[in-house]
Amino acid sequence: MADLKVTYGGLEFKNPVVAAAGPLGRTFEALKRSIEAGCGAVTLKSSNIEVKAEITPKPAAHVYPRPAHAFLKKYGLTNMMINWEGVPVDFTAEEEKQLIQKIRSMADDHGCRIIANMHPDPMYMADPDAFRADIETIQSAEPDLIEFCTCPYHLPHEITYPEAADYERIKEAQAAVFSVVMEVARVPVIAKANGPVFYRALHALRDLGVGCFHVTEGPLFYGTIVDIDKMTPLAPGPAVITYGAHRRPIMNQQCARTRHLGDNFDLMSSGGIWSANDVIERLMCGARVVGLHTAVQYHGQKLFTKIIDGLSEWLDRKEMGLQDVIGKAVPKIVRQEAHDAFMRECDRSVDQIRPVIDPERCNGCGICANCIHGGIVMDGKKAATNLDNCVRCGVCESICPVDAVTLQV
Numbered sequence: 245m246a247d248l249k250v251t252y253g254g255l256e257f258k259n260p261v262v263a264a265a266g267p268l269g270r271t272f273e274a275l276k277r278s279i280e281a282g283c284g285a286v287t288l289k290s291s292n293i294e295v296k297a298e299i300t301p302k303p304a305a306h307v308y309p310r311p312a313h314a315f316l317k318k319y320g321l322t323n324m325m326i327n328w329e330g331v332p333v334d335f336t337a338e339e340e341k342q343l344i345q346k347i348r349s350m351a352d353d354h355g356c357r358i359i360a361n362m363h364p365d366p367m368y369m370a371d372p373d374a375f376r377a378d379i380e381t382i383q384s385a386e387p388d389l390i391e392f393c394t395c396p397y398h399l400p401h402e403i404t405y406p407e408a409a410d411y412e413r414i415k416e417a418q419a420a421v422f423s424v425v426m427e428v429a430r431v432p433v434i435a436k437a438n439g440p441v442f443y444r445a446l447h448a449l450r451d452l453g454v455g456c457f458h459v460t461e462g463p464l465f466y467g468t469i470v471d472i473d474k475m476t477p478l479a480p481g482p483a484v485i486t487y488g489a490h491r492r493p494i495m496n497q498q499c500a501r502t503r504h505l506g507d508n509f510d511l512m513s514s515g516g517i518w519s520a521n522d523v524i525e526r527l528m529c530g531a532r533v534v535g536l537h538t539a540v541q542y543h544g545q546k547l548f549t550k551i552i553d554g555l556s557e558w559l560d561r562k563e564m565g566l567q568d569v570i571g572k573a574v575p576k577i578v579r580q581e582a583h584d585a586f587m588r589e590c591d592r593s594v595d596q597i598r599p600v601i602d603p604e605r606c607n608g609c610g611i612c613a614n615c616i617h618g619g620i621v622m623d624g625k626k627a628a629t630n631l632d633n634c635v636r637c638g639v640c641e642s643i644c645p646v647d648a649v650t651l652q653v
């Protein structure tokens with residue numbers, strides 16, 4: 245087993261795989277399963293202000309009716325789900341404290357770090373004393389770190405809805421949250437938000453003393469999915485937030501771009517991670533630790549064990565350690581010069597490259613002959629190239645189900 249130890253927030257994690265905040269962090273059973281599956285850290289569900297009277301101002305988080313989750317396969321979107329779990333008032337600091345106390349000894353036995361998590365929405369900001377008091381309540385349970393999720397959609401609608409996104413005000417709102425947090429925090433603090441927020445606010449948060457960041461969840465990510473039989477969207481309004489594998493490339497880039505902002509902070513990242521390869525990729529994009537949620541909802545906590553084992557096997561096979569991986573792709577990501585060099589190095593002219601069909605492998609399915617340029621045609625039961633039309637795009641190689649087509653130089 246490779247040495248998977250990594251430091252984050254000045255603390256040693258036994259491995260870089262983290263159960264991210266959400267339903268995975270709201271019950272003893274869920275946390276126990278993640279701890280036993282071998283996670284380097286588990287994160288509690290965000291707790292919220294306890295609302296005793298009528299809510300003023302109205303909560304910013306989107307509240308959806310139960311059932312809380314929709315898995316989207318039946319709408320043609322595999323490995324995706326909607327997070328309808330915006331209910332902001334059903335997990336309090338006191339409940340979070342009790343849950344941390346309940347898992348503490350088990351987490352220690354497994355060498356698993358505990359990350360507390362709070363949701364500093366506008367109701368807390370309207371009552372900073374309540375916010376301070378709840379941070380203290382959670383800290384009294386002695387979590388190892390404490391994370392604050394201020395993804396834009398947790399901030400007031402009028403500054404975060406896509407049409408109105410006002411990053412200056414988002415930055416101010418972030419700074420207001422973390423200036424309160426840093427007054428009372430006694431454990432490493434993690435600021436969790438999406439890349440576009442960090443591109444603007446990270447340095448301001450660094451100035452306040454925040455040392456750990458968790459980049460997640462893509463851009464302001466709203467969409468609509470219509471149930472065509474009912475002729476109605478799954479939820480009205482602009483705020484359906486989709487989670488899933490499609491976020492992986494977006495989050496890889498946001499992670500690398502955030503890493504480009506400096507090297508004097510620790511970075512975690514989540515979003516679209518489904519396998520050991522995805523974890524390795526995100527580490528290469530500059531994350532020191534990597535969080536998962538949605539994939540575990542599909543596959544259960546045994547996925548953590550599979551991913552940790554896969555990471556270890558990969559490192560052993562490559563005879564490398566995590567220090568050889570973390571951030572290694574960053575210098576080449578989001579840099580025009582690197583991209584220009586890549587184009588000079590890799591691009592081929594039409595004369596230098598062409599598709600070749602292996603007649604032994606070709607099963608005559610005709611998929612490659614869907615070529616929109618007419619670069620491949622069916623010749624009887626076998627595919628054949630038409631090089632006059634072929635633009636050497638490589639689609640045929642990508643879509644051949646039996647690997648009969650290769651672009652050869």
Ligand SMILES: Cc1cc2nc3c(=O)[nH]c(=O)nc-3n(C[C@H](O)[C@H](O)[C@H](O)COP(=O)(O)O)c2cc1C
Nearest residue numbers: 264265266289290329393460514515516536537538
């Ligand atoms: C159902 C659900 C609930 C979530 N609740 C929280 C939360 O309470 N606090 C938080 O910081 N993140 C929350 N998240 C975000 C996750 O922690 C994670 O950052 C995000 O889902 C991206 O990772 P994934 O693609 O592996 O799901 C939630 C995600 C899901 C799917």
